Amino acid sequence: MKTLNIKILSVFTLLCAWACTDPIETVISANPNAPALTSPSAGTSLILNQDISEETVIFAYNKADFGFPAAVNYTVQLVESGASFDNAMDIGNSNSNSVGISQANLNQRLIARGFVPDEATQVDIRVRAILGPTVDPLFSERVTMLVTPFREELTYARMYVPGDYQGWDPSNENTVIYSVQNNDIYEGFVHILGGSGAFKVNEEPNWDINYGGSNGVLERNGPDLRIAEPFGTFRITVDLNTLTYSIGTRRRWGIIGDATPLGWANDTPMNFDPVNNVLTITLDLIAGNFKFRAGDWAHNYGDTGSDGILDPDGANIPIPEAGNYTITMDWKVPGEISYEVIKN
Missing domain, CATH: 2.60.40.10 (Immunoglobulins)
Known part of the structure; x- marks a missing residue:
């Protein structure tokens, strides 16, 4: 009887060893359930308010179900209604069932995207669920709503x-x-x-x-x-x-034109003002025109609207009379290059 018990125990030990070393496969559901945005609901009108700009806007959703317990990362995304989500604004991400963002932060990001203050814009919201790099993400249905940012100076x-x-x-x-x-x-x-x-x-x-x-x-x-x-x-x-x-590629900016010493043949290089972070040049000019150029005509700026903002291939900038001038070229504002011409 003792011999039989030992043999049974040995077989049981081998079976346990085999079972414990066999790899466990995680099976992802063939029909996983996508997340679903629950708040705000479709048709909601979200009017942002500067007086309560520190309050949090909550985007809540039902979690995705991949068929087994997993740590899923969720991102709430926003686009103008009907637009592709390829260039969506990511409002925020979380591992829980909601994402929060302050009204102030959301307002700044909407204005940076070109939304007009005090004007309601129709947007689509969705939730993206990501399990890992080897698993296709799941997306909720679009929820369409209105959002109105408030007017404030944009800070980046x-x-x-x-x-x-x-x-x-x-x-x-x-x-x-x-x-x-x-x-x-x-x-x-x-x-x-x-x-x-x-x-x-x-x-x-x-x-x-x-x-x-x-x-x-x-x-x-x-x-x-x-x-x-x-x-x-x-x-x-x-x-x-x-x-x-x-x-990026090096560009050496200067001015060119019949108002400048080198005419339309060559650029007169500008210098750098490290305190104000502008390109600048002080020189004698004659009555005529000039443009900003970086070595060739593929890279030139003029001013089509005479508004102090430079335009690629824009109109010539006039110098009405001869004299000594200081010209600056300012790249500090994102998406805008301005200039100034001052007669000394």
Whole structure:
């Protein structure tokens, strides 16, 4: 009897060992249930109010069901009604059954997207559920509603760009780049016309959180980012979501025209004002016209509306009479290049 018990125990142990080492497969449902937005409901009119701008707007939804318990990430997305969600505004994300955003934050992001203050705009909202990179995401049905932002000055999230070109001053509010969508992707222009070409990008106007790096990869407290000669104006893109950066094509801006010393044949290069972060030039001009150009006519600006805002291939800018002038070209405002012509 003892021998039989030992044999039975041995077989049972082997079966347990086999069962414990056999891989367990997670089976995803062939018909998973997508998330469903429950609040706000279809037809709701959301009127944002500056007086209660710190209050939170809640987007609630029923969770997705992939057929087994899992940690699912949910993102609430918004587009103008009928538009594709390929370029949707991500309101926020969560692992719970709701996403919250302050009225102030939502208002800023809507205005940055071009929504007109004090005007109701029809939008579509949906919820995206992501389980992992190997599983197709699930999407809720669109819910159509109205949203009305309030009027306020648009402020963008910003990063500071200290460097040799501006005296390594992280507190300079002019040498900054902006996240127009407030999505931690920052873009702007730097004018590096001399020095070592070294710079960094900082989250605040100090050195507490600064990024360097190399080969397109950012590193906190890393080595200086660097632009090699020849110098000029460069578009800088910084993505804090992926800790990457890119530096665009060099452009060396100047002025050209029959009002300038070199006529329409060649550019007269502009200089850099590191305090105000503008391109500038002071020189004698004659009556005539000029434009801004960067080496060839594929990159030129004029002013079609005579409004001080430059337009690609815009109209010639007149100089009514001969004299000594200071001309500036200002790239600081996102999506806009302005200029000024002052007779000294």
